Amino acid sequence: MGGTDPDLPDGVHLTAVDDLxxxxxxxxxxxxxxxxxxxxxxxxxxxxxxxxxxxxxxIPRATPRQAxxxxxxGTITHKMASRVRTxxxxxxxxxxxxxxxxxxxxxxxxxxxxxSVLNGVDKVIPVDVYIPGCPPRPEALIDGVMxxxxxxxxxxxxxxxxxxxxxxxGADDDFGTHPGKA
Amino acid sequence: xxxxALLAAVQRTVPEAVAVAAGPGRYLLVPAAAxxxxxxxxxxxxxxxxxxxxxxxxxxxxxxxxxEPGIAVGWWLExxxxxxxxxxxxxxxxxxxxxASVAALWPVAGWWEREVYDLLGVHFSGHPDLRRLLLPExxxxxxxxxxxxxxxxYRGVAxxxxxxxxxxxxxxxxxxGGA
Numbered sequence: 001m002g003g004t005d006p007d008l009p010d011g012v013h014l015t016a017v018d019d020l021x022x023x024x025x026x027x028x029x030x031x032x033x034x035x036x037x038x039x040x041x042x043x044x045x046x047x048x049x050x051x052x053x054x055x056x057x058x059i060p061r062a063t064p065r066q067a068x069x070x071x072x073x074g075t076i077t078h079k080m081a082s083r084v085r086t087x088x089x090x091x092x093x094x095x096x097x098x099x100x101x102x103x104x105x106x107x108x109x110x111x112x113x114x115x116s117v118l119n120g121v122d123k124v125i126p127v128d129v130y131i132p133g134c135p136p137r138p139e140a141l142i143d144g145v146m147x148x149x150x151x152x153x154x155x156x157x158x159x160x161x162x163x164x165x166x167x168x169x170g171a172d173d174d175f176g177t178h179p180g181k182a
Numbered sequence: 183x184x185x186x187a188l189l190a191a192v193q194r195t196v197p198e199a200v201a202v203a204a205g206p207g208r209y210l211l212v213p214a215a216a217x218x219x220x221x222x223x224x225x226x227x228x229x230x231x232x233x234x235x236x237x238x239x240x241x242x243x244x245x246x247x248x249x250e251p252g253i254a255v256g257w258w259l260e261x262x263x264x265x266x267x268x269x270x271x272x273x274x275x276x277x278x279x280x281x282a283s284v285a286a287l288w289p290v291a292g293w294w295e296r297e298v299y300d301l302l303g304v305h306f307s308g309h310p311d312l313r314r315l316l317l318p319e320x321x322x323x324x325x326x327x328x329x330x331x332x333x334x335x336y337r338g339v340a341x342x343x344x345x346x347x348x349x350x351x352x353x354x355x356x357x358x359g360g361a
Contacts, residue, residue: 078336079318106343115325115332116317119343 021157025068026149027057029096032067034087037074039101039135046138056145064090069148071141072127075103075110076118088125094155098144099127102134109134188268191230195223202271209256209269217272218282218308224259224268225287232259232268235288240298243273244328253279253302253327274304276327283309301326 005014035043046053047060061067064087076084088095099121102108107119121127128151131144185208189201196216201208212220224232236258243249250273257270272281283306285292295306296315303324306312314321320337323330333341 078333078339078341081339082337111343115330115341118339119341123339123343 018156018158022153022155025094025155025157026152028059029057029069029145029149029152030059030061030067031069031071032064032087032091033060033062034070035073036076036080037101037103037135039073039103042135042138042141043071043073043100046141051138051142053142053145056142056149058145064088065092067091068094069096069098070125071098071100072104072121073100073135075108076121076124077116078118079116081118081121081124084121085124094157096148096152097121097125097127097129098141098148099130100133100141100144101131101136105130105132188230188266191227192220192224192268196220204269207269209271211271211273214272214274214281217270217284220270221257221282221284221287224270229264231261231263233262234260235284235291236260236267238284238291238294238298240302240304240326242276242302242326242328244276249273252276253304255279255281255298255304257284278305279303280305280307282307283312285309300324303327 005012008014035041045051047058058069064070068091070088070091072084088097099105103110103117104121107114107117110117111119118124129144129148131140133140136144185201189199189208189210192199192210192212196212196219198216199210199212199220202211224230238255238257240253240255243252243254245251253274253276255272255274258267259270260267274281279302281304283291283295285295285306286308292310293315295304295309296311296313298304299306299309299312300314300316301324313319317325318336322333335341
């Protein structure tokens with residue numbers, strides 16, 4: 001992002017405002033503490049000392065009003081769906097959603113057999129990144145976060161550019177760029 | 183008190199009670215109308231003293247071998263003083279099943295009766311707060327009934343994914359050996 005000009009004083013750096021905003025957002029993806037099933041265990045583990053997503057600037061927030069990212073970690077029932085929607089509506093723009101695991105993606109093991117499980121959280125809120133797995137390991141969650149960070153980096157706060165199409169973490173490289181695989 | 187004496191004691195209050203063998207033990211099948219007086223007596227009579235309600239649940243008898251279609255409700259009582267147990271069961275009609283609440287005798291029954299009401303539609307008369315426990319208030323139907331039809335949508339959110347429609351589960355088939 002940007003570059004230095006030899007005619008400028010030391011420490012002065014030229015960049016586009018959008019790039020600066022994107023840089024800031026990308027490195028401070030505060031996520032909402034929200035977990036409904038066993039994916040939540042993996043989410044907690046990801047935040048624990050072994051995987052330590054704090055190093056990526058990801059700090060858990062206890063209120064949606066302070067969160068940039070909502071990680072749907074677990075099964076969402078029809079009864080829970082309206083609460084998920086309310087939490088998402090309380091988040092400030094720009095907001096991001098990661099659907100973690102088979103249940104949040106499509107209903108997973110409950111998709112055919114259960115009367116009460118929502119078959120995919122994308123029926124009630126827009127999802128940016130889907131992470132397959134049942135549940136995904138912390139590596140998979142971090143992989144999905146890296147894909148999301150690429151998306152955040154391309155987000156134009158002041159510009160009119162639309163969001164990128166949705167991507168599936170861990171899938172073939174045809175699905176968008178990936179910092180670890182480029 | 184052994185099982186025979188227990189049955190005799192129950193039959194003094196409810197002469198229609200019959201002991202039915204089930205697995206290693208027996209349960210007492212009683213008429214639904216007798217539940218109200220029977221439960222009070224089981225709890226308070228000195229020689230019975232069933233102070234503890236261990237479990238209360240219900241299930242659908244549709245398609246079960248050897249059973250008339252209906253809704254069963256069961257109570258499992260334990261007496262810590264005498265160290266004996268008893269299982270009480272009633273069979274209710276599938277249309278508008280109703281039985282007396284025991285929430286006033288054992289407060290723990292409050293949520294269990296709400297659960298049975300929620301999932302099977304059994305009305306517990308005398309319950310202080312008979313609302314659904316697990317499903318939303320505006321849910322239609324009682325899902326643990328074996329002829330329950332899956333919802334097409336709930337509050338405008340389709341239940342099926344990507345245009346799939348969920349069919350009602352096939353009707354329960356009688357198992358071999360059933361009546």
